[in-house]
Amino acid sequence: MSSNGSDIVSQEIANLDINDGARDAFAMYDSAPPPAPKLKSKGVIAMDMTAEFANAAQQLDVGQLVKDPYFTLFESVGALEIMDRKMDSGCLEPGETMEDEYDFSQSLLPEEIIGIIDQLLCHEMAWHMGYPLAQTIFTSLYIDKLLSPCPLSIQQTYFDTRHGSSIHEPLTVRILRAYCLGLIKTCSYINNRVKAEHFYEEEDFVTHTFNRSLLEGIEHDDIFQFLEETTRLLAISDDVSPDVKKALDCRLRFRAQFLETVEVADSSTSDAIAQHWKTLGEFLPFLKSSSKFGKPSPFSFSVKIQRKLASTVPPRPIVQVSQESSFDHLERLCRDAAVAVEVLNYYNSQSLLTFVILFQGRKPQPSVYVRTLLQHYIFADMIMLGDKSIRHILDDDLASTVLPNHKLLDRDNDDIEVPHDLRHQMALRMETFRARAAGSYLDLLRTICQNRCRIRRSLCHTIVDWDTLQLDAEELDVELRDFTMEAPILDQQISTEPIYSFPLSSWAYFYKLKQMEWIVQMGFELETYQQDELAGMYWYLQYLVRTRYRHLERIRGFDVRGFAAARKDPKVPSNKILEYTRAVSFIDFSSMEAAATYGFADSLSSLFTVLSRLSLIKSPPRPYSNDSMRYEVRMKPFLGIGLPELVPFDELTRTIMQPEESNLDLLKFASECAVGAKKGFEVLTKLSAKDAYCQGSHESWLNNIKACLKACIFTSITIASVKKAVEVAGIDGRPKIKIEIPPSGKGYHDWWIVPKVVPVS
Template sequence: MGDATSRLRQEAEQTPSYGGRGVRDTTEDFTSASSQLQSGQLVKDEFFTLFEAVGALEIMDPKMDSGYVAPGDTFDAEFDPASGLDMTEVLWIMDQLLCLEISWHDGYPLSQTVFTSLHIDRLLSPDQENRDPTFYRLARPPSNLSETQSLGHQILRAYCIGLIKCCNLALLLIQSQNYYEEEDFVTHLFGRELLPQVKGDQASWILQEAQKRLGEASGISQDVRRALDDRLKFRSEYLNTLVEDGSNRWEDMKSSMDSIQSSHDLARPVTDAFSEKVQRQLATSTPPRPMLQISWDLACRKWMDLCQDVVLAHRLTEFSISSSPACLQRAVWAFAYRGEPCALARALLQDLLFNNGGVRGELSHYDLLLTDIRDLVLAGDPLTDPESFQVEVTSDPRHICSRLIEGFMDKAIDEYLNLYRMVCQNRCRIRRTFTQAIPILDALESEAQQVDAKLSAAASSLKIQKKKTGRIVTLEPLTSWTKFYKLRIMTWAVQLGFETEIYLPDELGKMYWYLMQLSRQRSQLIGDIDEYTSLRKQHTQEKNTAAECLTAIQWYQSLYDYATITTLLSLALWKLYTLLAHTNIIIPPKRDFAKSQLLYEARMKPFLSVVNDSVPRHQDFEDAGLQTDSIESTCKDIDGSLKAAKSLLAGLKKLTPEQGRFVGTEDEWKKEIKQLETTCVAIAVATSQLLMASGKYGQDKLEGVMECRPEKRYHDWWVVPMLKEKTAITK
């Protein structure tokens, strides 16, 4: 043992081979020591002394050291960015950079994408800080370059500088918004600076000069000239868009990308112009990563998706949509569910929503919040009339009520804006931030109750007497408003749990049962708000107030119907999964140390801190998992729930965008209704299969003849079990 350790240490001192630590490949000695350990010839302490002496990672895989240089290899890439290039080769490098840039937006680090370009690496070299960045180490081109090759360098240099500034501006934009490192976007620069000495307008001018010289040059085929110009134009449009934030340019970029995609065949590869060896020069201890490979067609498709996402973000935040908070909230959700928009698109949407203290600088956030309160709970009430907030006479009830509402809005504004901001994240982060918002909104509801008591004392409009019974109906507007959003977020948190698959198959039934409870509470709350608004409409003599109340009542009906549909679908799936568990078609996994109480606390943790609403106890959850009725009776109940849900969905299909508050997202609304209808059909099919199997084999034998795969989804939030007979039985 001692001789082996001494020999290895001596070799380490005498043979520097990589990483500056002087350890060469001693795999054979390490393998021998491992065999001796297993056979008992070495004790564990001696083995780990040897392990430490030579460096475990280096022995197992020397490439894990970012400075490792294989025998016969060079430390630096051999390609010289200052060498002359054919125009078709310039074209290929520009296209490869486009592929790597969109991969960076897709979540890969710069060190694995853009920084692998030797031309980019040369421009970002520290020795260029005090001069105009070029591909030449001596700041002047080689004398052997032809005029065409010199022009190629100017075009490629302009393009690379534009690309670097685009990366810089995109990075600054993303970092100025809510994002989550590594989950959404890798911000590391690995010790490089993205040309801070070059401003955005300078980079734009450099691109324009390159386009001008390209147009004046001779000896270049028209196809190649047009292809190069398209790429310079695209880079200039993209750069100016990030500098000026203009939505129209994104439409222009889509057109440019169409032209770029069709001319890629003209390019001639220069693979040596990119190398993962660049990572050795970066200030990072991260192990080297292989250079990313992405197909041209996929890269172009991702660029088109990015452009379309940003165009949509501008369209969905227009004043015609943002003037209605409900429409804007639906628009943000519609944007989030366009697949997975990249971090840049989501940052641009956040910038449109939150820059300059308002939505696109047109609608202030306080006006948005006040409009939301008026639309949801105070339709037609003078309390939220903007003119009431201008009254300065301190004894005037309008002044008193306005100050109370303003004080509440000051406390609610941050969490309210998070309703829009949270949805601009990835799915797991959306759910996580929603669960964190639940106790905050519950505490805000307690604040709202105190403010409502003061409002009720100062404002007569919050109490209305029923004509028939004479009963006084009192509205607590701010409490109702806060509870509405708290219940909505609790519902979303549960539904996103289904989408992100955090519930095991045996838990789905109970979680759908809880979703049903939340939806029932929302339905009851909406019904209470609707009742009071209907009374206000009956008592008012003003046409404008009556019209506003009528509009609100139509919207309440759509909210009520949608919440009822959620209740009915949840009830159907709860009963179906309970049947599957009762017949042992779904069997809980073996959990030796997990007690039912602990499992309950784990799933209900986000909701247990709620004070102002009852949260199901552990025993309630256990009771929800019990099956008392027969299969025939339960399946009949499920079918009844599905028929009621279909009827309500048919009613929602008849709503106008104004009535249902889905202006701007009409296509997404129709798609969602269709998904829910298909979900009803799928649940009915699964129920029918279970009922038929029960009649054929008997309830006691279902465990052996049926299997379940809860995988089929026609809507992300509704997990419909797929039932079929086992193969052996089928045969």
């Protein structure tokens, strides 16, 4: 009975004709859109509502959102059309097959090999730029052939299985195979390094390999040896013209060098890492010049491979990056990676922090792989810079700021095991502080290694942790005071209470203030603020920097006091005296830099205030906010901070606008501040790397200070131009000028936005 039923169903299926146009189930998905339906019903009246819809849309304010509460996610997904080529990776054109019918047995010209290799290099750099493998390297049919199925030896990587051995494999095909093997293994090293460090998936880099192994089963030495053997075979071959032969040889040696470099780069102790990157960069000029010999082979790349990689996502086009952009990106990668290795040369904690900040501020910013290499060199295996402990870095930082030649940092305290001994108690509490501060200090370094937007966003969270660290350190300072027998400063002119140094909490407060400044300064770089907010944000910047300046003066007072006492004590060795000298020198340098910074910020704040008064900077319409609400949003990162106290909005507005001062008085004040800041930056430019605490990055630091100096000079010119226009216009007249504010990256320095004055008739 069941058998007869099956026969009937089979017969019905056999009678179906899928080529019958009248019964074609896919006829409705033709490229031509169907005609509009003709509604014929007495209850339906059709009308053209285009004009009414456009008129209704014009009534909406900018930023206003109209949403149907009943149009849910279910309806949104249901609105997607199956068999739409934009959404359905399985949709086929008429006559199209599911997979590519590519003939891997066909012979390839040497020029075609060059073209394929150069295209693979473009895809490799596109992957470094942040595009996924599915849209770059994995679109190559030759790469797909190598990876599917997963090979475990070189003998399993033939494109055409009929070759069976290298004897029957053409030399051109072998060259391509060797290059592809080296490329995949290089990507494997890079992918593993990025995944091992802190980065942001899809935002910085895409490490997803779509469940494919990047030749993890084949040893590095086997692939490297295969590349070298192929290079030797090419050298003795007479079947290739000299120019093309030289181009192929360069590409094989480049790939071998790239593979060797990324393998060596994972080591944090090798002294030859920088030389490897420089050697790799030396291949680029000839790679560029010889690319003209290449012949494109577009059919060796296909978007259809995505169907085997991830069938649940919409099809995405192949990323096309020009050869010029690819070579530029590769050149920057080699240059940045060679510089990143310099971080292993440790001088002092301040130079380390300066190096990381300036390195991450390079334009354009180093690629994700280089940034993860930098993290690896700093934090690998919880060993700082390859051979130093976090305690070494922390103690060095404390000694250079608040605890020069102090008994709290004496390592002999660790050997005291008697519980009631004061040195034992000091060692216990200092270890408690180090355990608490190490995480915050490492997070600060790790945060600076991210992309620019993430640095600012992460700093908004880390300052809360440093604020808590400051409170915890303050309690430890009180406890340690009983063991160090610290004598307070008694000065009735300053305070009626005894003044103690509070070294640990002072150190935490110093770094918290620095991070708060960076948050505000990076807001200018990232164009977070509107033009009418610049006056307020530059005032708040000078408020933070001035607070740090006063805090540095307090620290300096205690350091100088200890320095004077040590010089009078003949038992203090000369090397300990040098610790005081270094600490005072660093405080003096930081105070000089802070004075120039807050002077410049004060100048710009006053300048933008005058421009707002003159209506040269206008506020855009904001129907859904006011100045008070916007100020709360800008200050949101600082709302939970105890010190420094947040300035109330009314007080801030009165301080910025200064209604009792005239425009000319404000411009005069701005000019004086700019002149003072200019002198400060000029002094800074004359400092040596040691005096500026930027050993290892002095050139970058000097360029940064010179950029600040140029911006300061341009500010003085702008102030003079505005002042002249105001004087000509008179008290009630409108100055005949307009203001142009350059976008980020177009000025002298991204942190200093200087307006440009343009005369108008």
